[in-house]
Amino acid sequence: MNSHAPNMRPVIRQLDETTANRIAAGEVVERPASAVKELVENALDAGATRIDIAIEQGGKRLIRVADDGCGMTAADLPLALSRHATSKIDGSDLLAIRSFGFRGEALPSLGAVGRLCITSRVAGAEGATISVAGGAMQPVRPAAANEGSVVELRDLFFATPARLKFMRSDRAETQAVADCVRRLAMAEPRVSLTLTADGHEIFRADAEQGDLFGALQARLARVMGRDFTDNAIRIEAQRDGLRLTGLAALPTYSRGAAVAQHVCVNGRPVRDKLLTGALRAGYTDMLASGRHPAAVLYLACDPQMVDVNVHPAKAEVRFRDPQAARGLVVSALRHALAGAGPRASSTLGDATLAAFRAEAPRPAATRAYQMDYRPSGGAIRASLDLQAPVPGFAGGFAETPSARFEDSAQDDAVPADAPLGAARAQLHENYIIAQTADGLVIVDQHAAHERLVYERLKAQAAASGIPGQALLIPEIVELAPADSARILSIADDLARLGLVIEPFGGGAVAVREAPALLGRLDAAALIRDILDDLDDQGASDRLRARIDAVLSSMACHGSVRAGRRMSAAEMNALLREMEATPRSGQCNHGRPTWVKLRLDDIERLFGRRD
Known part of the structure; x- marks a missing residue:
């Protein structure tokens, strides 16, 4: 009936x-x-x-x-x-x-x-x-x-x-x-x-001239705003018949919502969960909680490699090899952001100048880096050496008073074109003031050194692998047969991160080893979370993110603290290593590590320029 x-x-x-x-x-x-x-x-x-x-x-x-x-x-x-x-x-x-x-x-x-x-x-x-x-x-x-x-x-x-x-x-x-x-x-x-x-008339965009990338950049400046293009990095990568181009904003130029993320596939604007998830993954450990990256990406491939006939609105696509598309986006973003050098968004300097003007309200577009971060307590045991000397540092941190440094020998040791300049003073035992060729730089010493130590720990972990710790009693996780097959298909990838799993009959899997860094671990919950990621995005970075979170906490404990007085040599050594370290423009929690004030802007602040 x-x-x-x-x-x-x-x-x-x-x-x-x-x-x-x-x-x-x-x-x-x-x-x-x-x-x-x-x-x-x-x-x-x-x-x-x-x-x-x-x-x-x-x-x-x-x-x-x-x-x-x-x-x-x-x-x-x-x-x-x-x-x-x-x-x-x-x-x-x-x-x-x-x-x-x-x-x-x-x-x-x-x-x-x-x-x-x-x-x-x-x-x-x-x-x-x-x-x-x-x-x-x-x-x-x-x-x-x-x-x-x-x-x-x-x-x-x-x-x-x-x-x-x-x-x-x-x-x-x-x-x-x-x-x-x-x-x-x-x-x-x-x-x-x-x-x-x-x-x-509420919108106008005249046809752009020049080569394709030049035309794209000019159009994005018109549509997204000049701030976006001024604080973005060029993306260009190719792999397995896929070609990715576009612009991705610096991590310190972020938004409060995912409103500045645009992806085109073969010239068609799409809203695809796989690609937007890959975009977020490319900015892993570089954004503060609640912040979202800004990027415009163009993915081109042979039409045979992508199906656009998924929905009548044609806003969704399906790739023949979704992991190849996701992997290209993630790796291209991480490579470009790592190669950006010691670069912070220009809007940080604008916000700093605005803060000096009491009558001007603080801009909200690129603010919001405040967040309460309290490292988890308890001892963290690891085989990584937190006491390894930072290149260029002469031993520990001297208990010298804050002062203005005018040592000519120090000036001679600093390259004239050094992006972060020469250290001149330390304020409140936390902020380094450095003079550059065209302005000055203010550095948060704890945030900066935290990123340096974190990147060193990640490099060591990648080189030697994440050590696993055998469980006294293997943990058995009951899964549906389809889920068991899916999680076992990435068993080799999980093993490189210290999580060793094996089939245990039927739909069950046995967890033999867990990453030593993570201590006590709810393996069943972790595996089910990874399966949810695989269903939603086709890939999972959950285990890597948890390991990185532990390394980040270790870096926080192992870095120079706020309130520690530093000598001129130590401050300059910190600046030089920042210039050589990827992602040094923001700390592990997404906050900026330094801001730059141009001399022209400072002179305008004091009425010395029109």
């Missing part, structure tokens, strides 16, 4: 075309921004170099997209409004898709739920127009038109008024449309796009 229609025998019916189109519209057109996305992508596929978008009432009353693309003939217009009619593919190979659109559903779906009018002209032909409202199509009529197409969508969802109840405010819908246009603008830097809302 049918619980939805009791006492009735279910009857199979063929839905009429209008109803089918309205159902399809629910998948393709979720809100006005979805309609804008489909129409702009059609314009890009038509070879447009200029696209003008206009909306009213957040797109609920009007969406108009005009382009200078190839246009359509009068005979093409009725076909364009038919379901599954498209010029993008011929249907012979759904894994060789090189266009934005290919499903042939957008225009008929929009015509089923709104009032749609298309006016178009191809070169050397007369213009034509066609209208459809609520699925009812009108005949084609001649019309005056420029080369290209103009698509007008009025009264979105008038044919399905229940959907209107789920629309947000005009302001929220306008913001969603603007975000959509910005993402498409980042994907196509050589195309001009403008967005007008209720008669006011």
Whole structure:
């Protein structure tokens, strides 16, 4: 018996075309921004170099997209409004898709739920127009038109008024449309796009010139802001038929939410959990809790290696080899960030100068590095030598008073082009003041040395491996057979991190050894967490993150403490090692280790410059 229609025998019916189109519209057109996305992508596929978008009432009353693309003939217009009619593919190979659109559903779906009018002209032909409202199509009529197409969508969802109840405010819908246009603008830097809302231009991006990367960087400066490009590192890597380019911001230039993370696959903006998870993994142990990286990444590959036909909205993709894609993103980010040298974001200096001006509010965009960190108590036993001398340090830390250092011998020992300059003083037994060629640097001695010790410990652990400690009684973890096979497939990787597991019959696995650094360990909980990561992201860095957390705590205990007075030689040695150590711009907890003030800015602060 049918619980939805009791006492009735279910009857199979063929839905009429209008109803089918309205159902399809629910998948393709979720809100006005979805309609804008489909129409702009059609314009890009038509070879447009200029696209003008206009909306009213957040797109609920009007969406108009005009382009200078190839246009359509009068005979093409009725076909364009038919379901599954498209010029993008011929249907012979759904894994060789090189266009934005290919499903042939957008225009008929929009015509089923709104009032749609298309006016178009191809070169050397007369213009034509066609209208459809609520699925009812009108005949084609001649019309005056420029080369290209103009698509007008009025009264979105008038044919399905229940959907209107789920629309947000005009302001929220306008913001969603603007975000959509910005993402498409980042994907196509050589195309001009403008967005007008209720008669006011709210976004404009003119076509960029130059080589591809130069055009991308100029477009990102326009869309993401100059601060982002000034504080970003170029990403360029290639492996296994995949090519990654883009810009990734320094860890000290981070955001309070994941709003500045954009990924394009073969030029298509996507929201993919695998790739965004890889982006987060690339910044492991470099961000403070609650902070998120900012990056724009472009992944290119042969269309045969990625399936874009996963969802009608085409916002998700599926890779033939997901681990290759994830591994490329993680390794490229880590390599680029490690090679950035002693570099901190320029916004830190701006925030420092703003703090000197009592009347100016502190900027919130790139603040928020305060966090309470209290190392876990208890003795930590390890085979790593915390007392290994730091290169350049002459023994322990001298108990010399804070002072201004003007030793010419020390100046001669410091390279003139040293990025972090020459130490001049120590303030409050924690902050080193160094003079550079064009300003001064303030260094947090504890945070800086903590990162140096942490990187040394990680290098030693990577070279000698993570020692495992045999369990007196192996811990048996009962799993489903599929989960057991999945965790055993990465047993070799886990063994290199000190976690040794073996099959124990059925779906059970036996934990023979655990990483010695972790002490008492709930192996069953850890293995299930790793399995959750594998299900969600296809990979897991959970065990590595726990080991790194212990190394970080050890580095915190083994580094020079705040309140320790240092000599000029010791401070300069610390600065030189910071310059040679990857990721030294932030401590283990994501806080900045130093800030730089340019001499020009300092002079303006004192009124010595205009």
